[in-house]
Amino acid sequence: MSEHDHDHHHDHDHSELSETQLRVRALETVLTEKGYVDPAALDLLIETYEKKVGPRNGARVVAKAWADPAYRARLLKDATPAIAEVGYAGRQGEHIVALENTPKLHNMVVCTLCSCYPWPVLGLPPVWYKSAPYRSRAVSDPRSVLADFGVALPKETEIRIWDSTAEIRYLVLPMRPGGTEDWSEEKLADLVTRDSMIGTGLPKSPKEVAK
Amino acid sequence: MNGGQDLGGTHGHGPVKPEPNEPVFHGEWEKRAFALTLAMGMPGGWNIDMSRFARENRPPAEYLSMTYYQIWFAALETMLKERDLVAEDEIAAGHSLHPAKPVKRTLSPGDVAKTLHRGGPTERDTNTKAAFKPGDKVRAKNINPPTHTRLPRYVRGHVGTIERIIGCHVFPDSNAAGAGENPQWLYTVRFDGRELWGDDGDPTSKVSVDAWEPYLEPA
Numbered sequence: 001m002s003e004h005d006h007d008h009h010h011d012h013d014h015s016e017l018s019e020t021q022l023r024v025r026a027l028e029t030v031l032t033e034k035g036y037v038d039p040a041a042l043d044l045l046i047e048t049y050e051k052k053v054g055p056r057n058g059a060r061v062v063a064k065a066w067a068d069p070a071y072r073a074r075l076l077k078d079a080t081p082a083i084a085e086v087g088y089a090g091r092q093g094e095h096i097v098a099l100e101n102t103p104k105l106h107n108m109v110v111c112t113l114c115s116c117y118p119w120p121v122l123g124l125p126p127v128w129y130k131s132a133p134y135r136s137r138a139v140s141d142p143r144s145v146l147a148d149f150g151v152a153l154p155k156e157t158e159i160r161i162w163d164s165t166a167e168i169r170y171l172v173l174p175m176r177p178g179g180t181e182d183w184s185e186e187k188l189a190d191l192v193t194r195d196s197m198i199g200t201g202l203p204k205s206p207k208e209v210a211k
Numbered sequence: 212m213n214g215g216q217d218l219g220g221t222h223g224h225g226p227v228k229p230e231p232n233e234p235v236f237h238g239e240w241e242k243r244a245f246a247l248t249l250a251m252g253m254p255g256g257w258n259i260d261m262s263r264f265a266r267e268n269r270p271p272a273e274y275l276s277m278t279y280y281q282i283w284f285a286a287l288e289t290m291l292k293e294r295d296l297v298a299e300d301e302i303a304a305g306h307s308l309h310p311a312k313p314v315k316r317t318l319s320p321g322d323v324a325k326t327l328h329r330g331g332p333t334e335r336d337t338n339t340k341a342a343f344k345p346g347d348k349v350r351a352k353n354i355n356p357p358t359h360t361r362l363p364r365y366v367r368g369h370v371g372t373i374e375r376i377i378g379c380h381v382f383p384d385s386n387a388a389g390a391g392e393n394p395q396w397l398y399t400v401r402f403d404g405r406e407l408w409g410d411d412g413d414p415t416s417k418v419s420v421d422a423w424e425p426y427l428e429p430a
């Protein structure tokens with residue numbers, strides 16, 4: 001186990017993890033032998049979420065909304081069909097709502113009860129999103145959570161937390177950074193981070209991308 | 212259930228620790244556990260609300276000490292055993308020892324893309340009228356079912372405002388129990404931070420939950 005993995009699974013000793021690894025392998029064999037699963041379908045599911053579906057999808061949606069006022073209006077009115085226009089739809093994104101950040105209002109998304117997350121636009125959630133520290137404090141002390149991400153908002157900014165308790169999935173539309181007026185959609189997408197679409201981060205500055 | 216999963220507002224979990232350049236999966240077993248969970252939905256015959264209950268229904272100390280894919284995998288084992296699709300001796304042996312039970316459908320590689328694209332929409336047609344409208348004051352009921360519910364403890368008993376009528380959606384409390392979809396009106400309900408957390412709350416914060424009509428009463 002690498003140093004990196006060790007740090008990530010700091011709460012679990014090695015034997016516990018290897019027991020899980022063995023059981024997962026055993027169960028896959030049993031389910032395959034019984035004809036319940038096809039390992040080729042499993043490979044495709046993994047490939048889909050490792051290679052095809054991820055925050056780059058959401059970044060394209062955000063960049064399009066920044067560049068095209070008519071698209072922005074459609075996205076904010078009814079996000080599911082607007083996102084489907086760009087080619088993203090399906091599991092864990094059946095009903096999507098886009099949330100517009102403004103100088104007065106900052107939106108942040110959490111699922112306090114499990115791990116609900118808009119898969120078609122952001123991919124699978126990072127470990128911290130599913131973790132107790134985030135799920136516990138996002139709703140009660142959002143500014144301290146933002147501080148964990150190095151984000152400090154003006155004192156007067158209203159923070160709105162969306163707890164994803166049903167099958168509605170939320171995508172934050174962050175504010176477009178200044179100095180990007182003549183930028184193409186493709187270039188704008190490079191500014192859009194995963195965390196800025198969850199509300200725990202802000203888009204990159206034009207300078208950061210130029211580096 | 213008032214279990215380890217209902218984390219909103221609890222203390223002592225420490226700081227959020229984002230992992231720089233985090234991979235989608237941490238190790239091969241997470242990939243397989245994830246894919247097995249998705250692929251078994253069809254032959255397993257359970258719904259997403261049953262899956263969520265299988266994940267949360269364990270001692271809180273256990274829930275909080277497991278990684279998320281460990282929770283997913285433990286729930287998958289539970290659901291398979293409950294339906295006699297797999298037995299413990301088979302997992303221990305690493306091989307099928309008993310005849311397979313007939314299942315309705317399995318996921319073929321050719322069906323993966325369209326199955327994911329279709330997803331599982333939860334909005335349903337209804338002849339009923341929504342009892343609340345935007346702007347109405349509502350109180351989240353003080354309910355404490357030991358079964359699956361999606362009304363977090365931190366809003367129970369508190370007064371909020373209906374912000375939006377979302378539509379009529381499958382009711383998890385029924386669906387998780389195998390009692391049918393029982394669709395109900397679903398609303399976005401907004402609460403002031405101070406209403407939820409008193410003087411310890413952030414006066415500039417507002418929190419919303421999506422709540423089904425049976426969770427709410429006029430205030």
